[in-house]
Amino acid sequence: MHDDTIAAIATAVGESGIAVIRISGPSAIEAAAPYVRAKTGLKDAATHTVQYAKIVDPATGEAVDEALVTVMRAPRSFTAEDVVEISVHGGIVPVRRVLDLLLAGGGIRLAEPGEFTRRAFVNGRIDLAQAEAVMDLIRSKSERAMKVALKQVEGALSRKIGELRQRLIELLAHLEVNIDYPEHDVEELTSAFIRERSGEVLAEIRQLLKSANEGRILREGIMTAIVGRPNVGKSSLLNLLAGTERAIVTDIPGTTRDVIEEYVTVSGIPLRLLDTAGIRETSDVVERIGVERSRSALTDADLLLIVLNRSEPLHEDDRTLLGQAAGRQAVVILNKSDLPAKLDEAEVRKLLPGTAIVPMSVKEGLGMNELGQAIADLFFGGKLEGGEAAYVSNARHAALLKQAEQALVDAIESTDAGVPIDIVQIDVRTAWERLGEITGDTAGESLIDQIFSQFCLGK
Structure with a gap:
């Protein structure tokens, strides 16, 4: 072929x-x-x-x-x-x-789909992680996601994985010498030596895994539901974030009757945005279906943007919604901040303690930077690396890193329990092989077929 x-x-x-x-x-x-x-x-x-x-x-x-x-x-x-x-x-x-x-x-x-990239992989120009990053680069939904993917195409993650595998192969070499020639205690191979070398790689794997959630968000976007009672400015917020008239905006309550989905970026953070129907009790059959879908979106979303009208006192529907959001990742948006304030912000803080509250005027386009910072605080500890470091943004890579992590934990625990070195060696080799599956060095043909089958024609 x-x-x-x-x-x-x-x-x-x-x-x-x-x-x-x-x-x-x-x-x-x-x-x-x-x-x-x-x-x-x-x-x-x-x-x-x-x-x-x-x-x-x-x-x-x-x-x-x-x-x-x-x-x-x-x-x-x-x-x-x-x-x-x-x-x-x-x-x-x-x-x-x-x-x-x-x-x-x-x-x-x-x-065939992905065949050009597969040939680049087979011919040794790129490894499997770089090949997968090609599609991430094409599908990137924000500048930061693009930077992460570009770093991976250039080999940032692959180089890191290669360094970790090199350390493990050196440890395996020492283990094999000790197994084959037990009379020669190579470099005083002891339990402490195994623990130290395995622990070093384990710490770096865990550091990579810390970036996995951020990488996943940059790659896929945060599933975000805009929720609130009717006429508080949810659809106007969607239109502001999308930069276009994506949703119908009127003064008539219940205009939005279904969930509208749009990809947007806020301060470089990709959001898979869901504009929902206003949550309230209604006798309108169609609107009631929309409200039920809104409640479902509220349950499934990773992030809630709870929109309240700052120019009105807190409504009972607002209190109910704030109660339902307890324990969730959320940002409360006090819309219409260009008007005189009538809402009791202290009551909001009492109902949702610790949740970021951002005053905004969607009509005037005010508060966008503050909203972006609040989201970054929630999901990125306030700061994004922007692709400078080796990010893990692929679910397959994260799963393999978790397996390698567990194998090294097993190796250390087995060493502490006095298990024979040839058994410990199996765990170390398992970690080495799982890391190799990320770059394709130890990946099977069926896995490679599956990965490239997901690519588009012409790539």
């Missing part, structure tokens, strides 16, 4: 200025050459050069499109193979016609 030459559309399908068709494989240049009419023949083109060309049907000589054609010779390409990228006019018809023409010749086949 990896000896084939493959092609796919590498840009999003639809109308655009240009679209890129990527061809990769040992015969990429030779297979594409008959379709490219340029000043310099494709076979003679120097690596990393771009030239204007016409894409033609070799059977008829008919010009199909004008293009810019880029040649990248192995191993200096994304896949570490010969690569030709054809930039044609964007649009479904011209792109499909050029791709169909290339595939009809018989020397090029359509790429």
Whole structure:
């Protein structure tokens, strides 16, 4: 399969200025050459050069499109193979016609999902963690998420994992020498030595795991429900955060009758935002369904943005909602702070002690920075690293780190209990193998197949 030459559309399908068709494989240049009419023949083109060309049907000589054609010779390409990228006019018809023409010749086949990135992995250009970070980079929903993914593409996490595996392999070497030659006490191999070396790696794994929740949030966003009684400004807040008129805003209570979902960023923090129907008792059948969905969203959300009207006294529905939010991650927003205050803030603090309270005027766009800081305080201890450190943002990586952590805990406990060294060695090796699954060094073929099957075509 990896000896084939493959092609796919590498840009999003639809109308655009240009679209890129990527061809990769040992015969990429030779297979594409008959379709490219340029000043310099494709076979003679120097690596990393771009030239204007016409894409033609070799059977008829008919010009199909004008293009810019880029040649990248192995191993200096994304896949570490010969690569030709054809930039044609964007649009479904011209792109499909050029791709169909290339595939009809018989020397090029359509790429499978993720096959370009998989070839980069197989050819040793990137490891498995870097390959997964490519998709995280594409799907990033905020600048900070992008920075985290870019650091991982560049190998920040992979280098850290490599360092930890190197320490464990050195420990394994000492253990094996002691098992094979018990008469030679290599470096006075003792229980304290095993405990020290295992403990060092264990501490660094736990440090990585501390970043896992932050990394997950940056990758997926915080599921956030905007809740409150009708007409306190929930939909207006959604529109402000989204930067567009996403929800209908009127003075009529009960306008929002379903949960509206939107991805937004607040101070660089991605939120999967749910605008809910106003929570109140109602006889309207449709509105009542919306209220029930709002209560469900309130239960499922990671973060509640509880909107109260600061220009009115606290309503009984407000008190009920604040009571339901007890023990949850929440920020109370006192909206309409541009109007005279009539709400008793002390009562709010009594009902939800320790919860951040942010005065805002959604109408005037005031309080956004304070809201962002309150969310950062809740989920990031007030500060985001912004991708400078090695983050763990992938659930698979976090699970494997947890397994490696447990294996090293078992190794230390077994050592303390006087268990024979050959049994302790099994736990240390398990930790080494689990870390290797993150980078792909010890990952099975079925796992690799599963990971790359989730990629999009053309990547």
